[in-house]
Amino acid sequence: RAVQDAHPEGRQVQVVAHRGASEDVPEHTLAAYRKAIEEGADALECDVRLTADGALVCVHDWRVNRTSNGRGAVSSLELADLAALDFGSWKGQYADPETPERFDPGERSQVLTLQRLLELVVETDRRVELAIETKHPTRWAGQVEERLIDLLRRFDLDRPPHGEPSRVRVMSFSSRSLRRVRMAAPALPTVYLMQYVTPRHRDGRLPAGVGIAGPSMRIVRTNPGYVDRLHRAGHRVHVWTVDEPADVELCVRLGVDAVITNRPRKVLAQLGR
Numbered sequence: 001r002a003v004q005d006a007h008p009e010g011r012q013v014q015v016v017a018h019r020g021a022s023e024d025v026p027e028h029t030l031a032a033y034r035k036a037i038e039e040g041a042d043a044l045e046c047d048v049r050l051t052a053d054g055a056l057v058c059v060h061d062w063r064v065n066r067t068s069n070g071r072g073a074v075s076s077l078e079l080a081d082l083a084a085l086d087f088g089s090w091k092g093q094y095a096d097p098e099t100p101e102r103f104d105p106g107e108r109s110q111v112l113t114l115q116r117l118l119e120l121v122v123e124t125d126r127r128v129e130l131a132i133e134t135k136h137p138t139r140w141a142g143q144v145e146e147r148l149i150d151l152l153r154r155f156d157l158d159r160p161p162h163g164e165p166s167r168v169r170v171m172s173f174s175s176r177s178l179r180r181v182r183m184a185a186p187a188l189p190t191v192y193l194m195q196y197v198t199p200r201h202r203d204g205r206l207p208a209g210v211g212i213a214g215p216s217m218r219i220v221r222t223n224p225g226y227v228d229r230l231h232r233a234g235h236r237v238h239v240w241t242v243d244e245p246a247d248v249e250l251c252v253r254l255g256v257d258a259v260i261t262n263r264p265r266k267v268l269a270q271l272g273r
């Protein structure tokens with residue numbers, strides 16, 4: 001019996017590739033997202049930051065030191081500076097055991113812009129969703145969200161197509177950032193990320209207007225009843241980061257709606273897909 005069958009409502013849990021197939025391939029590179037799509041991920045997760053000249057790039061940390069051969073804050077570098085860096089080799093040996101020729105150890109990779117990632121999503125010949133996380137939006141006083149919505153609008157992704165669910169959603173730990181997104185694009189679903197449960201959200205109710213809850217796996221492990229509380233309050237539940245088989249099993253048993261994982265292939269296999 002596949003783990004998926006344990007879902008209380010019999011629904012399929014969405015598998016979201018966290019920073020791409022980032023266990024095998026350097027996070028936030030085009031190669032990582034292509035691999036996640038090939039592996040069958042239902043959706044992709046990415047973090048976005050603004051460069052000094054206002055481009056949205058997919059980088060998790062506030063500076064580039066960990067994931068590139070450069071140094072410095074993303075916000076103080078221009079897109080051309082970032083484009084000259086190598087965001088691939090830092091991970092060293094990362095060959096895919098089944099198709100080792102596809103990912104050379106130490107492959108160079110350019111910084112990924114959100115625009116390029118959106119192109120990948122729309123050029124893929126099956127439906128792939130995208131969960132975009134705004135990082136440190138307060139520093140830019142609304143510019144991250146403004147540019148994000150402008151870009152989504154150019155791709156016609158700022159609202160769901162008629163009669164279909166949205167392909168894009170915006171996530172943040174900041175309720176203010178999500179509010180800005182909804183002001184500019186009211187039909188875009190938003191996900192409120194939570195590291196811990198604060199007293200204000202203990203009953204499962206989230207900031208007004210937020211549809212989807214994004215609790216950490218730590219919350220779900222230590223407080224499994226919270227998933228039910230979120231569901232009862234009318235929220236869907238997307239959990240991060242779900243890599244361990246026991247965590248996948250727990251999430252399915254609790255009836256979560258999506259798991260965000262660095263290992264899409266392994267999680268899909270565990271789910272029997």
Ligand code: G3P
Pocket residue numbers: 018045047060133193214240260
């Ligand atoms: O998907 C949500 C998760 O990515 C939030 O944490 O630090 O990995 O961005 P972080």
Ligand code: CA
Pocket residue numbers: 045046047133
């Ligand atoms: Ca993230």
